[in-house]
Structure formats: structure tokens, C-alpha cells
Amino acid sequence: MQIDCGIIGLPNVGKSTVFSALTNAPVKIANFPFCTIHPNISVVQIPDLRIYQLTDIVSSHETIHGKIKFVDIAGLIKGAAQGIGIGSKILNHIRTTKILCHVVRCFDDNQIAHVFNDIDPCRDVGIVNTELILFDILQCEQSICNLQKKYKLINENIEQQLFVLKKCLDYLYDGVFLRRVHFSKTERTHIEKFNFLTNKPIVYFANVDEKSVANNIYLNKLSAFASNDGIPLISCCAMLSLLNNRDDHVKITMKPRTTILYDMVSAIFSVLDLCTFFTINLHMTRAWIYVGGMTALEAANKVHSDFKKGFIRVQIIKFDDFILYHGELGVKKAGKICYGGKDYCVKDGDILKFLFQV
Numbered sequence: 001m002q003i004d005c006g007i008i009g010l011p012n013v014g015k016s017t018v019f020s021a022l023t024n025a026p027v028k029i030a031n032f033p034f035c036t037i038h039p040n041i042s043v044v045q046i047p048d049l050r051i052y053q054l055t056d057i058v059s060s061h062e063t064i065h066g067k068i069k070f071v072d073i074a075g076l077i078k079g080a081a082q083g084i085g086i087g088s089k090i091l092n093h094i095r096t097t098k099i100l101c102h103v104v105r106c107f108d109d110n111q112i113a114h115v116f117n118d119i120d121p122c123r124d125v126g127i128v129n130t131e132l133i134l135f136d137i138l139q140c141e142q143s144i145c146n147l148q149k150k151y152k153l154i155n156e157n158i159e160q161q162l163f164v165l166k167k168c169l170d171y172l173y174d175g176v177f178l179r180r181v182h183f184s185k186t187e188r189t190h191i192e193k194f195n196f197l198t199n200k201p202i203v204y205f206a207n208v209d210e211k212s213v214a215n216n217i218y219l220n221k222l223s224a225f226a227s228n229d230g231i232p233l234i235s236c237c238a239m240l241s242l243l244n245n246r247d248d249h250v251k252i253t254m255k256p257r258t259t260i261l262y263d264m265v266s267a268i269f270s271v272l273d274l275c276t277f278f279t280i281n282l283h284m285t286r287a288w289i290y291v292g293g294m295t296a297l298e299a300a301n302k303v304h305s306d307f308k309k310g311f312i313r314v315q316i317i318k319f320d321d322f323i324l325y326h327g328e329l330g331v332k333k334a335g336k337i338c339y340g341g342k343d344y345c346v347k348d349g350d351i352l353k354f355l356f357q358v
């Protein structure tokens with residue numbers, strides 16, 4: 001499962017610094033707005049210590065981690081949605097991402113320019129949010145127009161789509177993010193196709209001062225604002241993380257690198273309701289990322305379609321038991337192996353083996 005996260009925010013707030021701290025990718029970071037023009041894209045391993053522990057015990061030849069893609073785009077300013085700055089093109093780069101990370105400047109530094117000359121995180125969030133809404137309005141109006149033009153003979157399905165799009169448009173005109181609106185399941189299915197930005201979950205990233213990481217007046221303001229909106233907030237000094245990474249990377253390249261990546265992934269997993277199950281054998285230890293509530297049959301299909309076709313049952317070992325009894329044999333001897341049918345609801349940390357007939 002591909003998890004991807006678009007990094008957004010005003011210009012010069014530290015988006016590329018965050019991106020580089022997360023991914024270790026060497027990107028252009030400089031003290032002027034629109035330093036980033038073309039998007040920076042990087043895929044990194046999800047830091048999960050459990051997979052190292054499993055690989056150690058199983059001694060498998062290969063370890064396959066879950067992966068996450070980050071996309072760092074140019075800064076958004078007032079009018080971006082209509083093409084001002086680098087314009088709506090930049091927003092297109094994050095249209096298909098699953099989640100957005102909104103970087104907000106919460107650090108004082110007279111040397112680093114702010115597009116409005118002062119630090120006000122709540123105002124900054126408001127400006128970017130307005131651009132997201134305006135961008136969706138344009139997409140929505142365009143989609144309505146296209147549907148009306150393309151299908152002269154309007155059928156029931158098109159009528160439904162038009163109805164939902166018009167409903168979206170009304171909310172957007174009122175400044176409401178689509179993910180806040182209650183839509184029916186069918187309406188949601190129609191909406192998913194349009195990849196609206198305001199329909200995506202968001203995580204705020206407060207880029208705090210290196211001198212006052214914990215107690216920061218801007219962070220306190222943003223924190224109150226975020227909790228009011230029910231949006232998760234991560235705070236971190238991106239520049240410090242970037243510097244620490246460089247040290248760490250030389251020392252221990254295999255270890256999950258930094259808390260910045262760990263905190264970000266934890267927030268993303270929580271917002272998207274993601275979990276991990278594992279498969280193990282001598283050849284490979286592998287982490288599989290899935291959305292909570294998945295059945296054993298769906299998990300089987302994820303691993304191999306033959307496992308689904310010939311599914312008999314699934315063998316389940318809990319991660320903690322695997323560590324406690326030092327591997328599958330130990331778990332078997334302790335009588336801790338369980339089995340489940342097609343409808344077994346897979347849990348985070350399950351180690352699964354599918355029994356199937358060809």
C-alpha cells in the first residue's frame with residue numbers, strides 16, 4: 001500500500017527543511033521564498049523497530065519495510081489557487097497524495113524572511129487553508145462543467161455525480177473543508193474520485209525554535225487552534241533534526257533515524273487508521289501496511305492473489321509472543337499459536353502465515 005504525504009505551507013517556513021529531515025534527501029534549502037519550484041519527492045522506510053527484531057530472530061536474508069513517500073512543493077501564497085506565485089500547478093502535485101502535512105512557522109529568527117514580516121501561525125494557517133478551498137472550488141466548477149459538456153444525455157450516475165459536486169461547491173463557497181462534511185457512503189465514493197484537497201486529512205507541523213522547542217508562545221497558539229479544529233499537531237525544530245540526522249546517519253544508517261520521522265509516521269498512521277502485519281520466512285521478513293479493520297482474506301490477497309483464491313485458514317502469532325518465545329517454534333511449544341478463518345480481523349503486529357490449496 002502506497003502511503004504518500006504532501007508537504008504544504010507558506011513560502012520560506014521550512015518545508016524543504018522538514019522534507020530533508022524526514023527523508024535525508026539533499027534538497028535546496030535557502031532563505032528566500034520560492035526556493036523550491038519543482039517538487040522534491042522521496043520514499044523512505046517506515047521506522048518500525050519490530051521488523052528489526054523479527055529479522056534478528058528469523059535470520060531471513062531480506063527485510064522489506066513499509067514505505068512512505070513525501071512530496072515537498074513550492075510555497076503557497078494568497079492567490080496561489082488562481083495561479084499567483086507558482087500557481088495552481090504546484091497544488092496539482094499533491095492532488096493524489098493521501099494526507100497533507102501543513103508546515104507552520106513557529107520560530108523567531110530575524111535573519112529568516114517571513115512573507116508577512118511577522119510570525120503569526122494561526123493567520124498563516126488561515127491563508128493556506130483559503131487557498132486549498134479556492135483550489136477545490138476551481139476543480140469542482142471545472143468538473144461540473146466537464147460532466148455537463150461530456151454527457152449530453154445525462155444518465156442517473158452522472159446526475160448523482162453532479163448532485164454531489166454541487167453539494168460540495170455549496171460547502172466550499174461557505175469556506176467549509178469537505179472532510180468536515182457529512183456525506184453518505186455513495187456520495188463519498190463519488191467524491192473520492194475528484195481528489196479534493198480539503199477532503200484530505202491534515203497534520204499540522206509546528207516548526208519551532210531551536211532555542212525554545214518545548215515552551216513556545218507560537219506553538220501554544222497553534223496548539224489551541226489545532227485542537228479546536230480536531231487536527232493533530234506535531235512540533236519539532238526541523239533545522240535541529242536535519243543537523244542531528246547528518247550526525248546519526250554517519251553512525252548508524254540501519255537504525256530508524258530520528259524522532260521527526262517517527263513522530264510524523266505515528267501521526268499519519270493514527271489519522272489514516274493504518275496498522276502493520278508481518279510475514280516471515282527464511283527468505284524474507286516483510287511489513288505490510290493496511291487500513292484497520294481488514295479481514296484475513298483481504299490480507300491474503302494483499303500478499304498473493306493465490307492465497308486468497310485457495311484460502312483455507314490463517315496462522316496467527318502475536319508479535320509479543322514471538323519475541324517472548326524467541327520464534328515460531330517456541331511459540332508453538334508454548335501453545336500460543338492461533339488460527340483464524342476468512343473473516344478474522346487482522347490486528348496490528350500480527351505475524352501471519354496463510355494456509356491455502358493450489
Ligand SMILES: Nc1nc2c(ncn2[C@@H]2O[C@H](COP(=O)(O)OP(=O)(O)OP(=O)(O)O)[C@@H](O)[C@H]2O)c(=O)[nH]1
Nearest residue numbers: 011012013014015016017030031033034035036075
Ligand atoms: N532558525 C531557523 N531557521 C529555519 C528553521 N527551519 C528552516 N529554517 C530556515 O528557513 C529558511 C527557509 O527554509 P526552507 O526549508 O527552504 O523553506 P521552504 O518552506 O521550503 O521555502 P520555499 O521552498 O521557498 O517555500 C532556510 O534558510 C532555513 O535554514 C528552523 O527551525 N529554525
Ligand SMILES: [Mg+2]
Nearest residue numbers: 015016035036
Ligand atoms: Mg522549499
